[in-house]
Amino acid sequence: MPELFIVLHREIPGFDSQVNGRMLSEREPxxxxxxxxIDVVPLMEFFSQDPEEGAGFLEDLGVDPSEVELPEETWFSSLQGLQTVQTLRDHLLxxxxxxxxxxxxxxxLEDWxxxxxxxxxxxxxWHLAVDF
Structure with missing residues (x-):
């Protein structure tokens, strides 16, 4: 089962940014x-990945990455992501x-x-990534 996770543009010294995203992935739809x-940005709209990682994934699927134009990695406001995650959490509570x-x-969501x-x-x- 795929898992969603957070990728920060840079590490925060002394801070563990690892999160669990198995249930978020499972319930993503x-x-x-x-x-x-509830009028917030859906989590998957924060998805992005390094084009080299995307090329590796395509190769694993048997697709020639040179035949696909992969988008550049996109970074999003962590505040906007925080607003989405908090609003989802508050609604579910x-x-x-x-x-x-x-x-x-x-x-x-609380870990996120x-x-x-x-x-x-x-x-x-930050951006959201998927680990298959």
């Missing part, structure tokens, strides 16, 4: 619909029957809040 309903496994999703809050304080951009 539901979270996208919820984000649109107020309406736990919104989707299955709400408690596990909220737990992951911790990292994006610190990144926002440090003015470090």
């Amino acid at each position: 539901l979270l996208t619909r919820l984000a649109k309903t 107020a309406h736990p029957a919104t989707m299955p496994d709400t408690d596990r999703i909220v737990e992951e 809040i911790r990292v994006l809050n610190k990144a926002s304080q440090e003015k470090i951009p």
Whole structure:
């Protein structure tokens, strides 16, 4: 099962930015619909990756990366990501029957809040990535 995770533009010394994103990945279609309903940017709109990583992924799939134009890596405001994640978390806490496994999703969102809050304080951009 793919897992979503946070990539910071630079490391924060002494700070662990690793997060769990298995449930976020599993419930991503539901979270996208919820984000649109509550008027925040869906998580997958923060997706980006290094073109070299994308080329490696294509090679693993048997696709010649030279035949595909891969976009440049994009960085997003950590504050905007924080707003999305907090709003999703707050909505799920107020309406736990919104989707299955709400408690596990909220737990992951709280880890993401911790990292994006610190990144926002440090003015470090981020993007979401997927680990297959």
